[in-house]
Amino acid sequence: MERIVCKFGGSSLAGAQEFKRVKEIVKADPRRRVVVVSAPGKSKEEPFKVTDMLLMCAQLASAGFRYDEIFEQIANRFRSLCLELELSLDIEKLIDEVNQHISSGASAASCASRGEYMCAQLMADYLGWPFIDAADLFLFSSETELNEEETYRRIKERLSSFEKAVVPGFYGAMSDGTLTTFRRGGSDITGSLLAAGLEATLYENWTDVPGLLMADPKIVKDAKPMRYMTYPELRELSYMGAKVLQEDAVFPISKTGIPLQIRSTLLPEDPGTLISENGVQSGVVTGIAVKKNFRVFTLEKTKMREDKGFLRKLLSVFESNRVTVEGTPTGIDSVSVIVSEEQLTGKLDKIMEEVRMYCHPQRLTTQPGLALVVVVGKGMIRKKGVAAKVFTSLANADINIRMISQGSSELSILVGVENEDADSAVAALYETFKGE
Amino acid sequence: MERIVCKFGGSSLAGAQEFKRVKEIVKADPRRRVVVVSAPGKSKEEPFKVTDMLLMCAQLASAGFRYDEIFEQIANRFRSLCLELELSLDIEKLIDEVNQHISSGASAASCASRGEYMCAQLMADYLGWPFIDAADLFLFSSETELNEEETYRRIKERLSSFEKAVVPGFYGAMSDGTLTTFRRGGSDITGSLLAAGLEATLYENWTDVPGLLMADPKIVKDAKPMRYMTYPELRELSYMGAKVLQEDAVFPISKTGIPLQIRSTLLPEDPGTLISENGVQSGVVTGIAVKKNFRVFTLEKTKMREDKGFLRKLLSVFESNRVTVEGTPTGIDSVSVIVSEEQLTGKLDKIMEEVRMYCHPQRLTTQPGLALVVVVGKGMIRKKGVAAKVFTSLANADINIRMISQGSSELSILVGVENEDADSAVAALYETFKGE
Structure with a gap:
């Protein structure tokens, strides 16, 4: 079965318009079977990332302060999404669950992960696909260390029976159920591990830029995007400071030879940048x-x-x-x-x-x-x-x-x-x- | 007192004509006070280097064979020089001394050194300058290891009292008087150590090429000579295979910052190549x-x-x-x-x-x-x-x-x-x- 794992970043999930665009993209190719989501990010209308607001809540809660004003903003954001997208899921129950999680004294990382958790549930409902909790797939042996072998085993065992699935990015759980997050790479690494574990055809990473640019746009205005690239080239550029996927997020797919395509939800017709093991030679300098x-x-x-x-x-x-x-x-x-x-x-x-x-x-x-x-x-x-x-x-x-x-x-x-x-x-x- | 140490190579001492040229060069600059000589080398008339013939004698002698035929050739070469240059020194006594040295079972290195020994005595007589035996200056702590400190002390003590001197290159002696030679660098190193020990103004190395060439003449026909060069440049080129002075021969003068000039006895007007600590910038690429x-x-x-x-x-x-x-x-x-x-x-x-x-x-x-x-x-x-x-x-x-x-x-x-x-x-x- 051909399977494309698609990961959507926070700016591609900032509001109802963005959710609609994601749905169009996902439905356009039947091979897109696994969707990984970040938490809703910033947009013109939304000045804060959900994750940052959750971290503030966790900080306030751990110091014994009230956090309800900020939490209410988060809740309202998800309520509006449900309303505008005409979702049927019980949003108040979900909001209560997260609120209790924060007030129970959960770690900052654990609280921060609830943005992806909620977002994925909304997306699953919107697409009509099953929601699979990342806590059941990604096993951490400590707060920072992933047990890769067991994670791959669980991905194969639990996910491959589903034809379609939405998985929240960014987090996993330790063996006692305590939630923790990837320190570097965030949801990108979730998608990469899923693609590697499922031996996917392709890992699509959807962002708000049309692929990787040939040079830093802060230095070269209108730097053109690169159409093709190899993993060693990507690594060389990323090591030397090019803003690309975090290295830990590239490693699982590059190791297994699964190609990575970086595309923009704003330009879904644009092929973006395709990164693969051997690549297609397009120009002399990548x-x-x-x-x-x-x-x-x-x-x-x-x-x-x-x-x-x-x-x-x-x-x-x-x-x-x-x-x-x-x-x-x-x-x-x-x-x-x-x-x-x-x-x-x-x-x-x-x-x-x-x-x-x-x-x-x-x-x-x-x-x-x-x-x-x-x-x-x-x-x-x-x-x-x-x-x-x-x-x-x-x-x-x-x-x-x-x-x-x-x-x-x-x-x-x-x-x-x-x-x-x-x-x-x-x-x-x-x-x-x-x-x- | 300004002092130039001049070293003349074997091809610059091959015959009477060459001796005359050396004398002209030495007398042309009163600062040329110390002359170091190699043994007479090859020329159009002379198919062998004296040193090689001496080594053959030593080899034959050590195996118990007769070596008189070859030795006679060496002897005749020095006899002709004395005759043509109208020298007054007792050449037969010198020849006998060397013959006895070889037959006494001296080491190959020790026998080989007699070419420089004889040549320097002839040159001293020809210039009318004192002959100073290298055995009294260069102290070896083993067959291959020079005692640099004591050598410098002796050079300062014994040589600086002479206004002019001719010193044979290539050899020195151990503390028991046994002669031995420099393994690498030959007479070039003798001159370099003398220049360093005497804190000379300049070390002139006279050869049969007009200085160092910008590229190997075997690859680039008519490669042009370099006028100026620094020691680090010389070292870089020599390390990478350029045919220049042996590294051990450059080290004593480069360390003390004494400039080195490589010149040709065939073109005494040509300045050759001047190598110094900081150099004079002539071209971009040396x-x-x-x-x-x-x-x-x-x-x-x-x-x-x-x-x-x-x-x-x-x-x-x-x-x-x-x-x-x-x-x-x-x-x-x-x-x-x-x-x-x-x-x-x-x-x-x-x-x-x-x-x-x-x-x-x-x-x-x-x-x-x-x-x-x-x-x-x-x-x-x-x-x-x-x-x-x-x-x-x-x-x-x-x-x-x-x-x-x-x-x-x-x-x-x-x-x-x-x-x-x-x-x-x-x-x-x-x-x-x-x-x-």
């Missing part, structure tokens, strides 16, 4: 991303290479300080270590001291303010002229290069520039490659 | 070199970065197998290790096995046949357009790029290409940068 605020440590030591353990000793200093090393460009008598500045808070002096102690460099310098710009495209490094275009583009834009590297994966070129040149670099590269 | 036969190991492992010790563990495998790692280009979920193939003889399977065992990669591949082409120029990486030119040049020459890296030192760009493309890459880059 995307451009940038991450700022790296710091470079440079060690100079003559005949460094004769000490075969030099690099290992150097890396062990960063490891023991729990700092992830981004890269280690190596010269003949020098080596640099690139790390993100944020990891170094309160550790810089200690690391400098330890590097001096264990590695005895003749010279040790450190420089902040490096931005890493990544140009991603499957196999681009082997394509004649691509590297030339990258550097000609940067030269024409008057950008000084501090560093060049290229991932071992042959799908990206990494260029280090000054923080303040980073945006111009992205803009220049976008202009160069957008037409290809 | 030189281009290539080293072939590297092997790349590529590991893929999802979420590799979450294991902060991953890279360290990987490097420790190579370290424990005593393999020097050239570089570690790092991607998001993958890392490559570049090592020279020659180091891997008999170790490849073991290393692959250990990498699998300690690092648990999802995928481990290895590929031979990588050549590393280096483009060297101080500060070039920050210069607008240089990187663009490098890659445009390679693209126009139809060369596929396998890897890009850039030394942490900002003075080079390293490009990995297939072995078979390496020469075309050097030629293309030379054409691009020769005019700048």
Whole structure:
């Protein structure tokens, strides 16, 4: 049985109009059998996300304050939805249940999850499909740790007997029934795990943007969307700061080779971005991303290479300080270590001291303010002229290069520039490659 | 007192004509006070190097064979020199002394050193300068290990009282008087240590080529010489296979900041190449070199970065197998290790096995046949357009790029290409940068 798992984000569920649009989309393809919903988000009419309001309620309740004014807003939002969509479900009973859950002293995460819980019940009623509680599928072994094996077993066992189903995103339960939520990735990860567990044909992630853009729209206005992409490309771009699905949400489907399509409910005819294992080659460069605020440590030591353990000793200093090393460009008598500045808070002096102690460099310098710009495209490094275009583009834009590297994966070129040149670099590269 | 240490190579001392040229050069600048000589080398008239003939004598003698025929050739060569240069020294006494040294069962190294010993005595006589035996200056703590501290002390103490001196290159003595030679660098290292010990103004290295060439003349016919260069540039080029002074010979002067000038006795008016600490910027690119036969190991492992010790563990495998790692280009979920193939003889399977065992990669591949082409120029990486030119040049020459890296030192760009493309890459880059 062909099965598409569709996940709809909060902005696609903000009001009755949005619910109607979702229904149209779902009904348009009979393979769309599993719908995952977030909690209703912001819209022109609604200034708050339901989840944020629930968190406020939980906070007030746990401190012993009244939360009824805020809760009433949440309740009214769901009441209006039922009214406008002419739903038959007993909304007052549902609202009471959630209110009692909050007042019973449930954890903040547990309270926050009730937005998805209610939303999914409304959507199930609206579509005329069964509601399957995420608490019965997603088993957490602790507040933060999912028991993946058992979760997949339950998804297979309990969900595959249903031809259609609506599942709330974002949460699961521990073995004692206590609710908890995914720390990173939210409802996206729910959909991804369902798609993987059901061996779905496709995981559709419906948002309010027409797919992934070739560059950050804050830097490049009207950046064009990418039609096709591979998982390794996605990962490279997302690691380097592109706003895409949270990594944990991509992992289950990329691991099982299920394609992911990111589409916009506002443009349901638009194919959005299709991400798959091997992809369809559309352009030379798939995307451009940038991450700022790296710091470079440079060690100079003559005949460094004769000490075969030099690099290992150097890396062990960063490891023991729990700092992830981004890269280690190596010269003949020098080596640099690139790390993100944020990891170094309160550790810089200690690391400098330890590097001096264990590695005895003749010279040790450190420089902040490096931005890493990544140009991603499957196999681009082997394509004649691509590297030339990258550097000609940067030269024409008057950008000084501090560093060049290229991932071992042959799908990206990494260029280090000054923080303040980073945006111009992205803009220049976008202009160069957008037409290809 | 300004002092230039001049070292003359074997081809600059092959016959009487060459001796005359050396004298002219030495006398042309009164600051040239210390002359270091190699043993007479090959020339049109002389098919053998004196050193090689001495080694043959030593070999024959140690096996109990007669060596007089070969020794007579050596003797005659020095006799002719004395005759043609009208020297007054007792050449027969010198020849006898060396003959007895060989027949006494001295080591091969000790016998080989007698070429420099005799040559320096002739040169001292010809210039009218004192001969200072290297055995009294260069103290070895073992057959291969120089006692640098004591050597510098002796150079300062014994040599600085002489206004002029001729010193034989290549050898020194252990504390019991046994002669031994420098394993790498030969007479070049003698001159370098003398220059450093005497805090000379300049170390002149006179050869038969007009300085260092911008690219290997075997690849680029008529490659032009470089006028200026810095020590770090020299080191980068020499490490990457450019034929220049042996590294051990450069180290003493580069460490003390004494400039090195490489000049040709055939073109004494030509300034050759001047290498100094900071250099004089002449062109954007100083030189281009290539080293072939590297092997790349590529590991893929999802979420590799979450294991902060991953890279360290990987490097420790190579370290424990005593393999020097050239570089570690790092991607998001993958890392490559570049090592020279020659180091891997008999170790490849073991290393692959250990990498699998300690690092648990999802995928481990290895590929031979990588050549590393280096483009060297101080500060070039920050210069607008240089990187663009490098890659445009390679693209126009139809060369596929396998890897890009850039030394942490900002003075080079390293490009990995297939072995078979390496020469075309050097030629293309030379054409691009020769005019700048």
